[in-house]
Amino acid sequence: MSIKGAQTSAAGGKHTAAIRDEFWGSYIKLVQDVVIPYQYEALHDRVPEAAPSYAIANFEIAAGRKKGQFGGMVFQDSDVAKWLEAVAYSLKLKPDAGLEQRADEVIDLVGEAQQPDGYLNTYFTIKEPGKRWTNLTDCHELYCAGHFIEAAVAYYEATGKDKLLNIMRRMVDYIDTVFGPEEGKLKGYDGHQEIELALFKLYKLTGEDRYLKLGAFFINQRGQKPNFLVEEWKQRGQVTHWTGRTEHMDPAYNQAHVPVREQEVAVGHSVRAVYMYTAMADLAALTGDTALQEACERLWNNMTEKQMYITGGIGSTHHGEAFTFDYDLPNDTVYAETCASIGLIFFARRMLELAPEGRYADVMERALFNNVLGSMAQDGKHYFYVNPLEVWPQACTHDPGKHHVKAERQGWFGCACCPPNVARLLTSLDEYIYTIHGDTLYTNLYIGSELQATLSGTDVAIEQHSSFPWAGKVTLRVNPERAAEFGVALRVPSWSDGIQLLVNGQPLRDEVSAGQGYLVIRRTWQPGDVVEVVIPMQAQRIYAHPNLREDAQKTAIQRGPLVYCLEEADNGAPLSSISLAENGGFTDRFDEGLLGGTVVLEGSGLCTDPHSWEGGLYSRKKPQAQPVKITAIPYYLWGNRGAGEMAVWVKEGRA
């Protein structure tokens, strides 16, 4: 096999980074120490408190090692793939012979389950052997293949072992005989996008054009007339895998309503959407396809400027886990799935490769520090799939329209899409810190790390120290192997005011330019140069666009990258009785004992006095309000002190 060259950024400029960060390091350690081993046990149905996964058992049956029925969801295989991918990243960060051994064994099993023609999917192998490729809309065959391709690439890059890579190349060779523009091949694509971005990863690793071509085919074919998913559904007798016969089939749910270059707004299932946009951006970068890049920008703008929660959550409704329409961002019936925000981070990363604009990194940071980080409990074993911005626990249990919202993180599900996605994101977080354009290194995230890059033909090591998210002090030690001219760009976060920059203790004059959300320092760097950045972090009030009706006349509180929230544990209930004083400030203090240590904010406001209420349900007499102290904690820490009310958006009233 031919391997083009590992660890290449699409935007050019080789680089590798390793996380050395107190804040994120503890989460990565949690993933390594708890999540990956726990998931391994779960995949083997050995976690008593979790519903059986059946995922490994399915492979054992497909491999002929044992007899039995297929178990779990039609896409259950992907949980094995996501675990392998997270293991790969983890091994890259920290060798672990035992873990690698277990992964090798799983890979051996996967190989045994592969069919003679290269096909790999336990559902169709065990349960519906004659039905391959008859229900692309629902059955995730290419989706599962995509996750295994991602795992194969990651595992090769981490260990140099190519067994899984070869398994998946055989699978892709087989897929290539089934799908394509040629006579007799299916003109289809998967109902759940994923294989596209995976094929581009495989292409970047191997340099083999047919992977690029197949991925491009899937992207380009999507939404063409006649609509493949609709025709396929008709051919099946209008039957879906999930609910039986249906009267209606909406390809917008799968972003297959029109060709991708014609799509104007983010629609449908939000995870499918961002996985597709990620692949579109990859393809645009690989081919220079400006129409595709424009579509990516359009969809990015719509999604982040009209349909994104302040926490970086996307998907306003649990009906189809989907986008709804512009400015429709209800806080309490929200979906904002963890996986969708992870996909948004994937997409943001690709947009940063297409164009070095800080706004992409702003969204990446927002989704990472809030929606994604908040999804995981501090034990690594409990998760939010849905990430609400307002919770009334009784409504979660007693109002059927809010049953999908949970007031506390849940144990591992049988269908555990989000936890392994968190695991693979956090163990590969090093890939999101920097991008390189030309000979300029763009710092997108302030996360302590060690970077090795080639800039202007010179090997450069950069050591980043960061006090995020509690303080805004960042230091970069720039160590070119010899003096060299290149650019180092530092992101100016959208929330920042008065950023200060020193190089070797001195302010810069001519060497720095500002634009597109970065300060770019272009100079001849000497080994040992030190860049110091101070980004003041004070609590700020954030307001929502007047069309965002849900948040009208309310404010959210943000400090640095962290969105804050009010919890019942600190402020009592109902939180709806509280309003923040219109012009007050906040005091901040680091509370070491609270939730593992966090900056707590305090402000002042008014709270309706329940004792002043006269009447039954309605009254002509307005209840009185009393001054109160208001306490806010970072959103990502909510729901860790028992079920209670929580709110991100708070009314503003007079002092």
Add this chain to the structure above:
Amino acid sequence: MSIKGAQTSAAGGKHTAAIRDEFWGSYIKLVQDVVIPYQYEALHDRVPEAAPSYAIANFEIAAGRKKGQFGGMVFQDSDVAKWLEAVAYSLKLKPDAGLEQRADEVIDLVGEAQQPDGYLNTYFTIKEPGKRWTNLTDCHELYCAGHFIEAAVAYYEATGKDKLLNIMRRMVDYIDTVFGPEEGKLKGYDGHQEIELALFKLYKLTGEDRYLKLGAFFINQRGQKPNFLVEEWKQRGQVTHWTGRTEHMDPAYNQAHVPVREQEVAVGHSVRAVYMYTAMADLAALTGDTALQEACERLWNNMTEKQMYITGGIGSTHHGEAFTFDYDLPNDTVYAETCASIGLIFFARRMLELAPEGRYADVMERALFNNVLGSMAQDGKHYFYVNPLEVWPQACTHDPGKHHVKAERQGWFGCACCPPNVARLLTSLDEYIYTIHGDTLYTNLYIGSELQATLSGTDVAIEQHSSFPWAGKVTLRVNPERAAEFGVALRVPSWSDGIQLLVNGQPLRDEVSAGQGYLVIRRTWQPGDVVEVVIPMQAQRIYAHPNLREDAQKTAIQRGPLVYCLEEADNGAPLSSISLAENGGFTDRFDEGLLGGTVVLEGSGLCTDPHSWEGGLYSRKKPQAQPVKITAIPYYLWGNRGAGEMAVWVKEGRA
């Protein structure tokens, strides 16, 4: 047959009333001129723009007049019954030989569809002949019978014709052989309560104890262990009529989770609930059962003091068209079905018979003038089934969680439960104005009308003139056949302040006492005495209990019995940008040209200036607010000027 005596109030004291009211008269005329004829055509599948009803066709097939399949819902028969009941009330108000002829023909058809053993139900006669009484939970057999009993009683009272009455007495005789405590009989009851209240009407008309006994059996058996509905569902193999096999069956949906006397809070499908509470109150009044009366009071208090919208709507969620829990009253995902408020009015009427307390009439008035009245368009052909308190039309079409909410009244549905219910309520509105306790006449609603009653053994005619809902002037001309001492009680509405009372132009001193929401005048009345009541109507702000999170720090506007709302047509959009000045007043003016003539309210407040917005979706800069004039119209008139935003609850802010 024996007929005990028509037109007897359960609370004693015969009386009959006839509406003579400009405001309500026009609605009753609309029902007579448009709704009843239109429904007749709809039932015959002759309305091109409405989905076929199949209701008459089903009877023709069951009667053997023609061949064909059953069409429509399992409870489609009830639409014929409700039409007949409305026709009966209408004939009582205004003879119409042609209409009576059509009703007689329908009754002949119903009679032909009755089976030799007395059974009457076209679904089971045509479609599932062997399956009678195998799915009480879902299939509405007793429910349909109940509606026909109500129609039969009303038609007899209106016309003196007993054909339908005899048909239904035969059906009840047959039901009596199937259900009851005796060995070998089913210990069941209908999944949708209705027959209970109908049997009590039949008892009151005929005086036959077995009807009382059967109705009491259904009430008393409900929720007993082992649970009939659950056992029946298991026997059917856990299959429901609607969705096939289900894993779970919740008898709380049918208020059958515990025996009725043990029920503490309103739960489940809201129409079922209030129909049952109505029958419970009937039974309590008929038997003096204090435990049952206490249960009625408990359920009343919970429902009206914890789970009722300010418009008199009940049912917070469209999932099961049901109650959720205390203080959960979302304005935009609301159900508040028209039929549920009509059932609430039934229940309120029965509670007024149990105890003369103005609070029951307050709720009756609230539901009637707001939720129910607002459900019907001024053409009589378009209806709201769901009555929201806040609407964003785009969300109704693009947010699946709000698809059940409509921004404009809809045409007649194939399953048209609400319009015929509105028709039968409005044509029988005379029954809701007065109740008699002892020798005191209680005036519950201020609606122009002519009453004939017997008080202290004296025939009394009372002519009420009312300027409601636009002004609070009411005149009662009291005409006893000779001078007599009795009480005349005038309700003091909960919204009133400074009610004034004159008899023959003079204020009263000793003859008037106040209590339980009434002013009671006890004196020797002379023929021609005139009572004048002036209830000042000024716009008021109403506040919600602090636990009602949805309305926290907001206000609603009410003037007299009418709740007001803001519409986009008057105030622009988004309405969420508007806040009412905290301490401002309202001016009111009658606008003859607007929506058939209405009192419009104007106040002042602030509106976010969209041009002051700087930023994308979120911004650190707060948008500015500008002074605006705020215009409110009665809630019942909303949605008549095209699809637009509407809100009942409005934020309050500084002037």
